[in-house]
Amino acid sequence: MKARRILAASILAAILMVTVVGGTVFGAEVAGKVDSADAYRVGINDVIDIRVIDHPDLRTVAPVASDGTITFPYLGSVYVKGLSLSEIREEITKRLAEGYVKYPVVTVLLAKSMSRKIYTYGQLNKRGEIMYEEDITLLKALSLAGGVTPEGLFGKVIIRRREGDSHRYRKVLETYLDNGMLRSRKIEDTLLEPDDILIVQRNKTILIQGEVVKRGRFPLERGMTVLKALLQAGGANDNGKYGKIKLRRKWRGKKGGYREVVEARLNEGVIQSSKVEETLLRADDILIVERNRTFLVEGEVMKRGRFPLEEGMTVLRALLSVGGVKDSGRYGRIRVRRKEEGSTGGYRDLVEAKLNEGAIESRKVEDTVLEPDDILIVEGNKKFYIYGEVNKKGEFDLKKDMTVFRAITIAGGFTKWGSESRVNILRAKSQGGGFEKIRVDIGKVIKGDATADIRLQPGDTIIVSTGIF
Numbered sequence: 001m002k003a004r005r006i007l008a009a010s011i012l013a014a015i016l017m018v019t020v021v022g023g024t025v026f027g028a029e030v031a032g033k034v035d036s037a038d039a040y041r042v043g044i045n046d047v048i049d050i051r052v053i054d055h056p057d058l059r060t061v062a063p064v065a066s067d068g069t070i071t072f073p074y075l076g077s078v079y080v081k082g083l084s085l086s087e088i089r090e091e092i093t094k095r096l097a098e099g100y101v102k103y104p105v106v107t108v109l110l111a112k113s114m115s116r117k118i119y120t121y122g123q124l125n126k127r128g129e130i131m132y133e134e135d136i137t138l139l140k141a142l143s144l145a146g147g148v149t150p151e152g153l154f155g156k157v158i159i160r161r162r163e164g165d166s167h168r169y170r171k172v173l174e175t176y177l178d179n180g181m182l183r184s185r186k187i188e189d190t191l192l193e194p195d196d197i198l199i200v201q202r203n204k205t206i207l208i209q210g211e212v213v214k215r216g217r218f219p220l221e222r223g224m225t226v227l228k229a230l231l232q233a234g235g236a237n238d239n240g241k242y243g244k245i246k247l248r249r250k251w252r253g254k255k256g257g258y259r260e261v262v263e264a265r266l267n268e269g270v271i272q273s274s275k276v277e278e279t280l281l282r283a284d285d286i287l288i289v290e291r292n293r294t295f296l297v298e299g300e301v302m303k304r305g306r307f308p309l310e311e312g313m314t315v316l317r318a319l320l321s322v323g324g325v326k327d328s329g330r331y332g333r334i335r336v337r338r339k340e341e342g343s344t345g346g347y348r349d350l351v352e353a354k355l356n357e358g359a360i361e362s363r364k365v366e367d368t369v370l371e372p373d374d375i376l377i378v379e380g381n382k383k384f385y386i387y388g389e390v391n392k393k394g395e396f397d398l399k400k401d402m403t404v405f406r407a408i409t410i411a412g413g414f415t416k417w418g419s420e421s422r423v424n425i426l427r428a429k430s431q432g433g434g435f436e437k438i439r440v441d442i443g444k445v446i447k448g449d450a451t452a453d454i455r456l457q458p459g460d461t462i463i464v465s466t467g468i469f
Contacts (some may be wrong), residue, residue: 133285
């Protein structure tokens with residue numbers, strides 16, 4: 001009978017041990033699977049469940065104290081730190097059999113593992129330790145660590161693992177985050193082990209400078225192109241929409257050195273090169289949007305000042321972009337002045353043409369393409385003067401093909417004392433100074449002699465008199 005009891009107890013102990021390996025005993029969940037009774041070494045804060053067959057009063061569920069011991073009925077302190085479950089069972093069985101319980105059948109279960117940890121470091125909201133759980137994945141570990149900080153949303157994730165019982169670690173996984181997300185389900189489901197070190201490195205970054213809406217340092221996202229980076233910075237601001245975009249990159253082998261990789265013009269903020277748009281960025285690249293190239297508009301226009309030089313900007317487009325010509329310049333001249341190559345501050349007249357009713361009288365001048373720093377000048381109307389026996393005396397705009405007869409008409413015609421045959425022009429001499437007097441017989445013009453009419457020149461003064469010269 002005694003032998004049968006011993007045999008039954010041994011069988012029950014074996015069944016319970018198999019149950020331990022499976023993970024639960026009597027409905028109590030075990031923190032982690034153990035491949036054998038010797039696979040797991042108990043540590044501080046682990047909770048173990050000890051039972052003795054036919055002695056329910058001896059059941060003990062106890063955490064391992066900081067000194068590595070547990071307290072067990074009759075036995076007092078039992079040192080368990082570093083022991084396997086089978087070694088703890090053997091120790092308690094041995095000590096109970098010394099006089100407390102005859103033929104004790106003891107089971108030892110791992111109720112909760114608190115000593116196995118995963119260590120987190122870097123750009124995580126919770127750095128330090130997280131408790132290891134059975135079948136814990138990389139995704140779950142990141143969640144338990146509070147997720148990734150903004151500085152790590154595009155950073156590198158590294159898992160380092162202890163090599164056996166040594167203090168050396170090896171890298172077992174390396175991947176990048178994409179806005180805080182792991183790149184594949186396979187990577188998400190990577191299983192971690194106790195003592196693994198989980199590292200999230202800071203984002204690699206690029207620098208964006210110049211005429212953009214948002215300047216500064218930005219995370220280097222996966223597959224980030226020049227175009228995508230420009231959009232991240234809010235695009236070019238008004239001062240850069242017609243400038244140039246440049247990409248500078250660290251020069252390998254030269255400490256602190258950078259070189260220009262690509263560049264392109266902008267037009268209305270749009271990059272004028274698909275090759276530049278699609279260029280992939282690297283860590284520490286510098287993207288620069290230069291200020292607009294400009295031209296200057298002066299003189300008798302609706303808006304004077306400095307303006308962005310748009311792609312293919314012609315003289316005509318430039319004139320229209322500033323609102324056209326004022327009344328005081330509608331019969332003047334338009335000129336383009338350009339910097340002389342090799343000259344410091346020197347300019348030369350490039351093209352010029354007359355204006356008639358504000359329209360440029362030369363197709364060639366209209367279609368001239370402007371260059372950076374060109375100066376567009378609209379000169380004021382040329383004038384002529386009329387005095388004497390006319391109804392409106394004074395200064396008048398010299399319009400195209402203005403003749404003496406037309407001028408008198410514009411001046412309201414003769415007064416009742418004015419004489420058609422006593423009209424003279426005072427014109428400045430081209431050489432030697434002074435004036436020459438040119439007589440005009442308006443009576444002949446009225447009778448149909450067009451040759452008697454004279455075309456006016458800038459600065460001419462018409463005098464209509466009643467006297468005889």
